[in-house]
Amino acid sequence: MNSQNTYTRGVLLCLLATVSWGAMFPLMDSTLKHIDPFTFTVMRYTIAGAMFLVFLRIREGKAGLRLKGERIGLAWLFGTAGFAGFQFLVFFGQDLIGERGALNASIMMATMPMMGFLVNWVLKKVVPPKFSLVFIAMSFVGTILVVSDGDIGSLIADPKTAGADALLLFAALCWVVYTSGASYFPTWSPIKYTAITTVLGLASAAVITAVILATGGVPVPTAGAVGSILPQLAYMSVIAGFVGVLGWNFGNRYLGPLNGVLFMDVVPITAFVISALTGVVPAGMQIVGATLTAAALVFNNLYLRRVAAKAAAAAPAPVVASGSGSGTASGTGSASTPAPVASGSRS
Secondary structure (H helix, E strand, O other), rough: OOOOHHHHHHHHHHHHHHHHHHHHHHHHHHOOOOOOOHHHHHHHHHHHHHHHHHHHHHHHHHHOOOOOOHHHHHHHHHHHHHHHHHHHHHHHHHHHHOHHHHHHHHHHOOHHHHHHHHHHHHHOOOOOOHHHHHHHHHHHHHHHHHHOOOOOHHHHHOHHHHHHHHHHHHHHHHHHHHHHHHHHOOOOOOOHHHHHHHHHHHHHHHHHHHHHHHHOOOHHHHHHHHHOOHHHHHHHHHHHHHHHHHEEEHHHHHHOOOHHHHHHHHHHHHHHHHHHHHOOOOOOOHHHHHHHHHHHHHHHHHHHHHHHHHHHOOOOOOOOOOOOOOOOOOOOOOOHHHOOOOOOOOO
């Protein structure tokens, strides 16, 4: 496959993923009228998790399912953050906000790349480049404009809405932590990390949901309610949950994470367009805020490219030993190997 075909395929796959994720937020507006977000998440990832396990078995055979000697506890922790923490909080927060919940939830997804810098700073002591901190601040200013519609005082005047937006922000943080967790399993492929953590996280989600239902936190869904959301369930589990994640994984392998992350801007754009078509038109300041967040992501990407280019130019040329013996550089380094891509953010 030549480089142009690789690039085109990467663009199409990343677009497929992010459009599918952007559409899921407006779709959840109708879903949440019939079923609670906790039960729905368990149903969704029971289907998606089974599909990931089958795909892992096909791609990697029995070895892909072997977990002896692996850090299962750590994988469970990251899976719980991703598939209980993120999924529960993002849709619960969206439900609390109401008709504009889809817009607020989708813009939170665009803050994830910036939030990733902060998580790496805390977990791995990797200090973000100085101007990245400026773009992180810019991104969060845009987010505040979206959730407050330009009236920052409303965040204090209406604690319920502010609390729901805080849940969305914490949900995004949970997914960033989950995505960062892939680096702790360097021998696992993206598919294995996704499949194993989905199943382990689903176990936590099922226990939490059972407790919530048993204590009357939410009513047990009726058969009629479940039947009414089957089309949404099919989309969320098969398209957004399975196809979207795979598209993101492979698209990032073709483009590289630095290019792939720019497609996160497609998530809120898709949500805004679909919401507008269904009658929920974004307010002017919400559009300004979304634009500011998107610009921060693009500017930070350009800045990181410049930093990388300067570092490459300043790096000393590799020393090649003379002669044709074993001292000659072999050329088998990892530079030509695609970097592992985390399991995909916003499934």
